[in-house]
Amino acid sequence: xxxxxxxxxxxxxxxxxxxxxxxxxxxxxxxxxxxxxxxxxxxxxxxxxxxxxxxxxxxxxxxxxxxxxxxxxxxxxxxxxxxxxxxxxxxxxxxxxxxxxxxxxxxxxxxxxxxxxxxxxxxxxxxxxxxxxxxxxxxxxxxxxxxxxxxxxxxxxxxxxxxxxxxxxxxx
Amino acid sequence: xxxxxxxxxxxxxxxxxxxxxxxxxxxxxxxxxxxxxxxxxxxxxxxxxxxxxxxxxxxxxxxxxxxxxxxxxxxxxxxxxxxxxxxxxxxxxxxxxxxxxxxxxxxxxxxxxxxxxxxxxxxxxxxxxxxxxxxxxxxxxxxxxxxxxxxxxxxxxxxxxxxxxxxxx
Numbered sequence: 001x002x003x004x005x006x007x008x009x010x011x012x013x014x015x016x017x018x019x020x021x022x023x024x025x026x027x028x029x030x031x032x033x034x035x036x037x038x039x040x041x042x043x044x045x046x047x048x049x050x051x052x053x054x055x056x057x058x059x060x061x062x063x064x065x066x067x068x069x070x071x072x073x074x075x076x077x078x079x080x081x082x083x084x085x086x087x088x089x090x091x092x093x094x095x096x097x098x099x100x101x102x103x104x105x106x107x108x109x110x111x112x113x114x115x116x117x118x119x120x121x122x123x124x125x126x127x128x129x130x131x132x133x134x135x136x137x138x139x140x141x142x143x144x145x146x147x148x149x150x151x152x153x154x155x156x157x158x159x160x161x162x163x164x165x166x167x168x169x170x171x172x
Numbered sequence: 173x174x175x176x177x178x179x180x181x182x183x184x185x186x187x188x189x190x191x192x193x194x195x196x197x198x199x200x201x202x203x204x205x206x207x208x209x210x211x212x213x214x215x216x217x218x219x220x221x222x223x224x225x226x227x228x229x230x231x232x233x234x235x236x237x238x239x240x241x242x243x244x245x246x247x248x249x250x251x252x253x254x255x256x257x258x259x260x261x262x263x264x265x266x267x268x269x270x271x272x273x274x275x276x277x278x279x280x281x282x283x284x285x286x287x288x289x290x291x292x293x294x295x296x297x298x299x300x301x302x303x304x305x306x307x308x309x310x311x312x313x314x315x316x317x318x319x320x321x322x323x324x325x326x327x328x329x330x331x332x333x334x335x336x337x338x339x340x341x
Contacts, residue, residue: 013220
């Protein structure tokens, strides 16, 4: 049991952290969410079917991230109401400035993905970045497999349009 | 009248072509989608930072520790009970004479002791089995596992089987 748990942590921990980071745009919050999810996994592991762990972990982590985003939105509304200060409420961690062209492109990609609405954002993270199989993503997001394919296609195309628009704005 | 193709079906087919494609498709739009997909796949999944990993392990092992000690205490109790039960009683030497009433009392005391030891053994065995299940500790991880294994094994496998159905968060 302990060995199985450690194996799952090593196999999927990084993937969960990447997903939480892209959803929350905060490394510290992402680490907290992933830690909670993994501790929950420890308690649920005896009742989890073998092979279903990744789907369970993705669901647990994604739900926690979405809850956190909703709480953040409520808090932002409250802060705006009290202080009238938009910047203070929406502050997120900034990536380092000393970046090469490739790193800058990756940063733009990440920023564009995090700006996508749900479930497009989760689909891009799970299907395109992490290459999680269609069946697992479908069960995680409560969609059919065909819906996963169609929505992923739409999300990728929307992301591409967004990146192209950004590029044209910069050139102009 | 010509019907326009179902956009959802066209998107599904396009996505399936993209999944199957190993090289750049001929269609310009699909080629751009394919290239973006490849770029996204290039965003490597980072490993879990060692600090976070150790925090997770500490959080899970911390909860395990008190029950581990309970298991250890139960193992000691069981060992004591086993010794009491299997230790043969040596009668006093030949020169000692014992009155019939005293012998009767002695036999009664021994019978009580044996009954008490058996009950203690049974209680310790069930306590240890429960602790092993609750703490998810393998019997092999306990001290004197080989000596106490035959006492504990039937309980852990039959009496405390965890449910097997999947649970969703």
